[in-house]
Amino acid sequence: MTATKLLRHETILAVLTVIALAVLASLSDKFFTVENLLNQGRLMSEVGLVALAMTFVIVTGGIDLSVGSILGLTAILLGVFWKNLGLPLPLAMLAAIACGTFAGWVNGFIITRFRVPPLIATLATLALYRGLAEGISEARSVRGYPEWFFFFGQGEVLGVPFQLWLLGLATVIAAVILGLTPFGRATYAIGANETAARFSGIRVNATKLWIYTAAGFLSALAAVVFVSRVTTTRSDMGTGLELDVITGVVLGGTSIFGGRGTIIGTVLGLILIQALKNGLSLSGVKGDGTIVVIGLVLIGAILAGALFDRNRGG
């Protein structure tokens, strides 16, 4: 597989994104302002962080439907550790992130140890983790976090929102790992042919376990940013997040069958979705009309990709 072939989908996507940005900018003069773009980046960060890990997951041929529930559970645990157990907030943050990471590890353990298909394993934990969040919180929200905590979701460094720095850093790390390291090559190999990967000495289970654990970790990180941005903790946080994340990743050219996909593609997919959401609402399309467009774009992009593949493959 040559680089040009790999980048073909990303090129189409980049062109699409530029066209979308240009059209949206001409529809509304509020769209292409620095303030609006930075604000949109802020809104994109939580989905973005999770999407980075989801790219690895889907490249191995797996899927993780439980990320939204892990986010919700982490958010609730953060509130409970701090308010009900009286831990200092920094410690509560670390403990909650550790729990979210553990939730991701449990996914990986079920998938690798018991050979449960990822779709079903994470469907079960989607219900389980959300159920734990609901049971623990009994639908009570936690408020009254100290002022310094809001930095993670509302603060700025050098004029750029904090979480955009975080997302940028995580993106670079993810892109390097997936593109340039043996771990990344193992990830592709597992997705292309798991049995072959196993026979060529790749530690398939360990690699997958790491990836699902990372998905838990990044979901937990996103939870802290989310709570800090909206200043309260609720058990329904992150409901449906998995759909946004998977849409972004698949739109970014990662094959749902595994073996193919890049971090650049995922980032482009995320930008396109966020631009569509924002641009359409600025030009007067009501909030939920944009969901329809995103659904159409998802199916259209995959359809185009499938047709391309067929033409090339003969």
Place this chain on the structure above:
Amino acid sequence: MSAASPAIGRSNLHRFLSGYGQEIVVLLSIVALFIVVGAVNPRFLSDNNINSIFAGNAYIAIAAIGMSMIIMAGHIDVSVGALIGVIATIAGTLAVAGYPVWIAWTVPILFAIMVNAGVGALVAYTRIPSIVVTLGMLSILKGGLITATAGEWISGMPVEFMIAQMRPFGIPSAVWFMVGLTIVAALFMRYTDFGRAIYAVGGNMEAARAAGINPERTVVGVFALHGFFAGVAGILFATQLQVIQSTVPPNLELTVITASVIGGVSILGGTGTVIGSTLAAILFACIGSALIFLNVSAYWLRAVLGLMILATVLADMARRRRAR
């Protein structure tokens, strides 16, 4: 001859038990739940409560029949909750606008069949995985519904439209539908060529093709059938209360998929029965109701569901490993 017959009897029983093991486990769980919870709190066994358990959740059981067929064919549909919401809204709108009730009942069902046949065609002929197509459909249906209704509720439907509230022979019609459709679907899956083709395609698509089955047409057909069941579920959902909240019932698709999986439909495709999924849907409804009567916070319901799916799936995997 006479000495051999008990052995045959035992092996038949054994075959019956291993063929319907999951269904029997679910059925026994329901019975046990009724006995235990009824002993702790007799009001659990009141007509009112039993009625609300069965009639109030029949639409989930009916949707789970279609979902079971989809999963048996090796696919999945995460948009079914949104589709049921859309169906209910279309039906309610037609009824309020004064169309005859039979139109308000059948047009939405036809719509559901057509939408899902389209989804099935995309899945079958473009080879895009069903999870991706139905994920996109979920966005389209959900967004379209909220945009079209602006979140307003529908009320003032004529009495003759409220089919779920009718009680032929003293039993809610929703229960008649649930039982009737389950039996018809079970016979259909077992005794028709198409039903067996669904199992075959889910078991091994290429082997099915070699056996003369057209897998693409089967997938389109099974999605259309699933649309029919979702359509009926949507009509029952629309008519069981005096208002239709024009939103997508939250997590409905998850409940429906869970019912299919716990009812014994193997997640790997190829096996399972629709009787099991109906029983599992009833079991959930019982658990949800039991939690209330046992004074356990209903907030734990979803965690219980999650644990149940996990346990069922792990048992399924263990059974398969032993079989190998």
